[in-house]
Amino acid sequence: MNAGRTARDRARAELTREIKDAARRQLAAEGAERLSLRAVSRELGMVSSALYRYFPSRDDLLTALIIDAYDALGAKAEAAAKDQDDPRTAWLAVCRAVRVWAVAHPHEYALIYGSPVAGYKAPESTIQPAGRVAVVLLGILSRAQDTGVLVAPAEAPEPLGLLAEQLTVFKEMAPGVPPKVLVRTVIAWTQLFGMISFELFGQLVGTMDPADEFFLQATDQLADFIGLTQEFG
Amino acid sequence: MNAGRTARDRARAELTREIKDAARRQLAAEGAERLSLRAVSRELGMVSSALYRYFPSRDDLLTALIIDAYDALGAKAEAAAKDQDDPRTAWLAVCRAVRVWAVAHPHEYALIYGSPVAGYKAPESTIQPAGRVAVVLLGILSRAQDTGVLVAPAEAPEPLGLLAEQLTVFKEMAPGVPPKVLVRTVIAWTQLFGMISFELFGQLVGTMDPADEFFLQATDQLADFIGLTQEFG
DNA sequence: ACATGTCAAGAGCACTGCTCTCGATTTAGT
DNA sequence: ACTAAATCGAGAGCAGTGCTCTTGACATGT
Known part of the structure; x- marks a missing residue:
């Protein structure tokens, strides 16, 4: 259970951070309305559906950015x-x-x-x-x-x-x-x-x-x- | 040139008003971000492309609502x-x-x-x-x-x-x-x-x-x- | 070694703003 | 009154969106 022990856990935490960073960059460049999951996924070189493993919805990603x-x-x-x-x-x-x-x-x-x-x-x-x-x-x-x-x-x-x-x-x-x-x-x-x-x-x-x-x-x-x-x- | 003289001018002014009214209803119901030209056109029973005869873009419609x-x-x-x-x-x-x-x-x-x-x-x-x-x-x-x-x-x-x-x-x-x-x-x-x-x-x-x-x-x-x-x- | 859980990928749905073309109709100039 | 120009709604189509579901590959804990 130890947090961040397995390679998977570490990779997950890392990617979560990278997603938020990319989203913040988009936010700064385009504004909240134009924040797009697909654009974030593109910047990260992954497919859009993969993001849903980390944030259940666009709103949840927004919530993370808000906090x-x-x-x-x-x-x-x-x-x-x-x-x-x-x-x-x-x-x-x-x-x-x-x-x-x-x-x-x-x-x-x-x-x-x-x-x-x-x-x-x-x-x-x-x-x-x-x-x-x-x-x-x-x-x-x-x-x-x-x-x-x-x-x-x-x-x-x-x-x-x-x-x-x-x-x-x-x-x-x-x-x-x-x-x-x-x-x-x-x-x-x-x-x-x-x-x-x-x-x-x-x-x-x-x-x-x-x-x-x-x-x-x-x-x-x-x-x-x-x-x-x-x-x- | 007399404004609103021809039938076309009157119809145009009328429709422009109806579009703004419908847009305002949508704005009240959904918010500015979710204001959709297609939804407005649907409510008015016309095709989305027709709206562009009255407002060159979604932003122009927004401008009208703002004013x-x-x-x-x-x-x-x-x-x-x-x-x-x-x-x-x-x-x-x-x-x-x-x-x-x-x-x-x-x-x-x-x-x-x-x-x-x-x-x-x-x-x-x-x-x-x-x-x-x-x-x-x-x-x-x-x-x-x-x-x-x-x-x-x-x-x-x-x-x-x-x-x-x-x-x-x-x-x-x-x-x-x-x-x-x-x-x-x-x-x-x-x-x-x-x-x-x-x-x-x-x-x-x-x-x-x-x-x-x-x-x-x-x-x-x-x-x-x-x-x-x-x-x- | 194996069953379990997690992962990215891909196809697909229902939307969006917007452009272009197409006939039909109305207007304006002669 | 006739014609040329302007305007109109409709429709197809493009590229983009959030989101769902399935599939096959991989890592994890036993």
Whole structure:
């Protein structure tokens, strides 16, 4: 049973990886819709039907790519956060890292944050990797709270009713952070990806393109909005 | 030359409309990727090749649907703005109208604000309709400025350099509105569609779903963020 | 050495977008 | 009113797609 022991197991793992690599290359070149099993098989010099031994369907191959993309982005976000001590700097670094990854892998970004692929239902296995960036952001908030550099904005209203209930998931991930800050964090979270999507999907062309300065300005203001104070030397 | 005079012209206009309607039905049922010319032709009881007399390619049909979608959304936004006197109320009404339309037409929303269709390059003709919602929002800002209910936030930094230059387009559409407010408007603009995209594309499932209360809360705070003050009875 | 499970290959089905040709019909110019 | 041009739907056909099923070769564990 030992994983990867027999030659067959090793060959299988290797080929699975090669298929995903080829698929990623196609994804980058053509986009998700034009990802074709036959083209992948052609690139690998095998027959299309053989791919079905490794991925039961095109959707399963897509799922694998989606999970890999979430994980790659999540890893970048985690790395960016770890490099910084000051929570506000960490926040900005994570925002920047997410954008850098997105710009470098636009098709993979579109795969996970763009419109859902037609007829494709995201399986359970994708939701955990999908949450990694949010976990990082909440971790930063939590640390800021602990070190006293998080100052809940006075003008932010206290969330009530259903909205307060919906925060429970986040409360557990960032204990001690005031609910009003959590709401603003969710706002900032959707804002972060909203900006990147607009940039990558061409909505900013003719106005805020290139978006570097706008992005810096926006994430900085969002840090204020959340209540992440500047640290003093 | 008189448009729509001959029987042929009328028949052509009619059929063009029917093709788009059928395509929209397919879009709603299956999504953009699965929009098939053959299926449309089947629904209309004609042969697939005949469709090419009306739309030179599948992409051209998509373009027509995209423009129609932008126009439909733009019309809703304009109507929502016209119904309100108070700028802040108008702002909230437009945000709400955009979301209502998006929820009612998720596939059309995905078509215009989701990931670009593979291999599809948006033609010039789409950029004017694409700007309608932004024009409405800037109009509200401009009116707020004129009536004195727009109070530029003191803590917002003054945009400099490239960022200040990129605002020129918006300055013309909303004369008199301070640059710092324009930057925040763009932030709010990306935020609005970021939230809706997250909601429609399933990123909020398990947390802020349903997103009604969150959306209300967010748009309200965004109004503050921009500087749209509450009006007093 | 043998039965078992796994593998790539190939043929085939029902689709797709798109092109071209073919007559039929309608329009526009004289 | 007659004719030439433009337009139309139909049909065949090409190259591509995802996917299924069968076949024969190979490696695996006993």
